[in-house]
Amino acid sequence: MAIQPAAPTATRPRSASPRLGRWAGPYALLLPSIVILVLFTVWPMLLAAWQSLFRMNLATPVPRFNGLGNYAVLFADPVFWKVVGNTLIFAATTAFPSIALALALALLVNNKVRTSWLGRTAIFYPALLPAVSAASIWLFMYTPTYGLVTRFLTYFGLSNTMNVLGDAHWAMPAIIVMSVWKQAGFYMVFYLAALQGLPQDVHEAAIVEGATGWQEFRGITFPLLGPTTLFLSMSGILSGLQLADPLYIMTKGGPDNATSTIIFYLYQKAFGSWDQGVASALSVMLIVLFLAIGLFHYGYLDKKVHY
Amino acid sequence: MKRTASLLLAILVIVSLLTACSKKPDPQPATTQPTETKPAAPVELQFFYPVGVTGPLAQIIGNMVDEFNKAHPAIKVTATYAGGYGDTLTKTITSIKGGTPPDLAVLGASELYTLLDMDAVLALDDLIAKDGGQKFLDDFYPGLLKSGKSGGKLYSLPFQRSTQLLYYNKDAFKEVGLNPEQAPKTWTELSDAAKKLTKKDGANVVRWGVEIPTNSFIFQGFALQNGAQIFTEDGKKVFYDRPDNVEALQFWADLAKAGVQPPGAIGSSNATTDFLAGKAAMLYTSTGSLGSVRDKATFNWGVAFMPAKKQFGTPTGGANVYVIKSIPKERQQTAWTFVKWLLEPERVAKWSIETGYIATRKSAYDVQAMKDYTAKLPQALVARDQLQYASAEMTVHNGAAVTALLDEAIQAVVTGKKTSADALKEVQTRANQALADWNK
Numbered sequence: 025m026a027i028q029p030a031a032p033t034a035t036r037p038r039s040a041s042p043r044l045g046r047w048a049g050p051y052a053l054l055l056p057s058i059v060i061l062v063l064f065t066v067w068p069m070l071l072a073a074w075q076s077l078f079r080m081n082l083a084t085p086v087p088r089f090n091g092l093g094n095y096a097v098l099f100a101d102p103v104f105w106k107v108v109g110n111t112l113i114f115a116a117t118t119a120f121p122s123i124a125l126a127l128a129l130a131l132l133v134n135n136k137v138r139t140s141w142l143g144r145t146a147i148f149y150p151a152l153l154p155a156v157s158a159a160s161i162w163l164f165m166y167t168p169t170y171g172l173v174t175r176f177l178t179y180f181g182l183s184n185t186m187n188v189l190g191d192a193h194w195a196m197p198a199i200i201v202m203s204v205w206k207q208a209g210f211y212m213v214f215y216l217a218a219l220q221g222l223p224q225d226v227h228e229a230a231i232v233e234g235a236t237g238w239q240e241f242r243g244i245t246f247p248l249l250g251p252t253t254l255f256l257s258m259s260g261i262l263s264g265l266q267l268a269d270p271l272y273i274m275t276k277g278g279p280d281n282a283t284s285t286i287i288f289y290l291y292q293k294a295f296g297s298w299d300q301g302v303a304s305a306l307s308v309m310l311i312v313l314f315l316a317i318g319l320f321h322y323g324y325l326d327k328k329v330h331y
Numbered sequence: 332m333k334r335t336a337s338l339l340l341a342i343l344v345i346v347s348l349l350t351a352c353s354k355k356p357d358p359q360p361a362t363t364q365p366t367e368t369k370p371a372a373p374v375e376l377q378f379f380y381p382v383g384v385t386g387p388l389a390q391i392i393g394n395m396v397d398e399f400n401k402a403h404p405a406i407k408v409t410a411t412y413a414g415g416y417g418d419t420l421t422k423t424i425t426s427i428k429g430g431t432p433p434d435l436a437v438l439g440a441s442e443l444y445t446l447l448d449m450d451a452v453l454a455l456d457d458l459i460a461k462d463g464g465q466k467f468l469d470d471f472y473p474g475l476l477k478s479g480k481s482g483g484k485l486y487s488l489p490f491q492r493s494t495q496l497l498y499y500n501k502d503a504f505k506e507v508g509l510n511p512e513q514a515p516k517t518w519t520e521l522s523d524a525a526k527k528l529t530k531k532d533g534a535n536v537v538r539w540g541v542e543i544p545t546n547s548f549i550f551q552g553f554a555l556q557n558g559a560q561i562f563t564e565d566g567k568k569v570f571y572d573r574p575d576n577v578e579a580l581q582f583w584a585d586l587a588k589a590g591v592q593p594p595g596a597i598g599s600s601n602a603t604t605d606f607l608a609g610k611a612a613m614l615y616t617s618t619g620s621l622g623s624v625r626d627k628a629t630f631n632w633g634v635a636f637m638p639a640k641k642q643f644g645t646p647t648g649g650a651n652v653y654v655i656k657s658i659p660k661e662r663q664q665t666a667w668t669f670v671k672w673l674l675e676p677e678r679v680a681k682w683s684i685e686t687g688y689i690a691t692r693k694s695a696y697d698v699q700a701m702k703d704y705t706a707k708l709p710q711a712l713v714a715r716d717q718l719q720y721a722s723a724e725m726t727v728h729n730g731a732a733v734t735a736l737l738d739e740a741i742q743a744v745v746t747g748k749k750t751s752a753d754a755l756k757e758v759q760t761r762a763n764q765a766l767a768d769w770n771k
Binding site for chain 2: 048049052053055056059081082083084085103167168169170178181182183184185187189190191192278279280281292295296297298299
């Protein structure tokens with residue numbers, strides 16, 4: 025006897041809107057994350073945008089509407105342009121060298137040698153250090169006369185009076201070196217994982233065809249690492265843009281704002297000068313910058329990546 | 332069934348989230364129950380304090396607070412170390428704005444206008460009138476008391492106050508043929524002595540003649556030594572680009588050019604460490620580090636007035652005790668009990684002995700422990716004796732921004748990026764803008 029298909033209406037759930045009934049569970053499970061996202065990310069962003077339109081500082085205890093006045097103040101402030109420049113330079117000079125170094129190191133330690141774990145640990149451990157600890161260690165190393173870095177440099181004939189962190193030209197490079205040292209190991213782990221997940225048949229084909237090491241790297245390995253590079257590039261740039269902890273410990277943004285970044289300047293405006301209108305304006309500009317970078321990466325560069 | 336379970340789980344998560352996010356109830360002062368026999372819980376006071384000099388001051392404060400709590404079982408003070416002066420101010424104001432203010436705080440004496448602009452601190456006149464009165468106030472050094480006054484009211488009492496001091500290594504002086512009992516008294520004598528004291532080994536420097544930290548507090552000293560105060564008493568104007576100030580900053584920068592001072596921007600804790608390590612023969616820093624130098628120096632050392640140009644001069648630095656305005660009235664009275672205890676002559680003397688800060692009350696110098704101490708260590712009296720030449724530290728509206736501009740100029744000149752005249756002129760314009768709102 026042929027099995028009759030069940031009548032379509034017999035098993036319909038009893039809720040009024042069937043679609044809602046099916047999706048209530050998943051949305052309810054998403055709700056905590058959405059609540060946190062809205063409360064701690066979206067709402068503060070909107071609030072900052074609103075506050076940036078008001079004069080809110082020590083001289084104006086009752087906030088007064090100011091239109092784009094706070095933004096005008098910032099654009100006229102020479103220190104603002106300096107910190108924007110510093111921030112972009114920091115982001116570029118910490119992200120790309122870190123990634124390049126990470127890739128080189130990953131290729132180096134990506135072998136089955138018994139002691140490879142030693143190399144990997146040694147390169148990775150700086151990433152585990154809290155930012156403040158790393159900054160304190162390097163602050164000591166950069167101390168004039170007896171700091172380790174200073175003494176190392178005296179072997180190259182430089183005087184031991186070099187005050188790296190107190191010099192307007194060398195303070196930023198000094199912090200960049202510390203940042204790259206701290207991040208490269210972390211990024212290396214990503215590349216290692218990616219390298220070990222690469223399909224072997226493509227490599228074998230390359231060897232059969234007689235490709236040199238460099239051709240193999242350039243034509244096969246690097247493109248296949250595209251997704252990792254994209255992710256690390258965005259991660260590196262964003263974390264470079266947010267550099268603040270080491271600055272607070274090592275140079276306090278000085279000398280003469282040579283190492284001040286947008287975030288550090290924002291902190292000074294918000295919690296030093298208590299000028300919340302201008303600080304909010306700075307926040308808004310930072311948010312726009314981050315969104316632009318994110319869009320550029322995942323909207324445009326993403327298309328060029330091999331998956 | 333699976334759907335119901337996941338729904339229930341989701342609701343559970345949301346409810347626990349909302350509970351976690353809800354505001355905690357404010358700690359209530361304990362109310363005594365007349366019918367019960369168990370003692371009332373002590374009133375808990377929150378006390379924020381900074382440490383602005385090199386030394387184990389956090390430990391000393393901890394000991395004092397323990398002593399107070401033992402002697403006053405009905406009150407429990409919790410002292411929270413909050414970093415430097417800037418950090419402590421940030422933490423205090425953030426707590427006030429967040430609705431959980433501390434009851435009292437030790438904050439920079441120069442922060443008065445910032446605190447008044449935020450209406451954060453309580454006028455102490457009523458509390459003093461009921462408990463001590465004019466006799467109490469007269470015992471404080473008038474110069475130190477002045478920094479807490481505004482608009483005829485008193486908002487803070489001096490707690491850890493300092494002047495700058497010239498610390499010098501007597502052994503190094505003897506080594507180069509200088510009289511170890513005779514510290515340089517003028518700017519010229521300072522740079523001459525520094526030249527003699529600098530020891531080199533090829534391109535490396537083994538010992539600097541002098542080491543001067545790069546900050547606006549030190550600059551105020553130089554400015555006062557060369558003539559006059561750099562701000563008006565009402566806190567509305569600053570005078571960075573006066574010719575005397577330009578000259579003062581130039582003299583300071585020239586010391587590094589002459590090779591007797593380390594180049595670049597120098598932190599004050601680095602400078603103190605270098606002095607203690609024998610890498611700098613003279614040091615410009617606060618008397619608040621006296622205790623630390625006394626304990627750590629392995630050589631004979633002395634202190635002296637800051638070298639003069641037209642006159643002796645130094646700003647008075649340090650911090651006062653403030654009571655926060657927004658706490659309930661009963662707690663204000665309890666907080667006052669702690670303030671009064673903290674400022675008793677024996678306590679003031681003890682604090683001065685252990686740290687090096689000036690004892691802010693005249694009667695503290697008559698306490699036996701203090702008399703014995705100063706007999707053994709006459710260096711401890713130098714800062715107090717310099718008070719007659721001391722003036723207030725820069726106290727202006729929008730203090731953080733205006734001071735940051737001065738720091739910027741000093742750093743630019745000391746690192747050789749700008750000349751003294753250009754740097755000070757540029758920040759004068761921006762400082763005028765920063766103060767414009769109060770000069771309307």
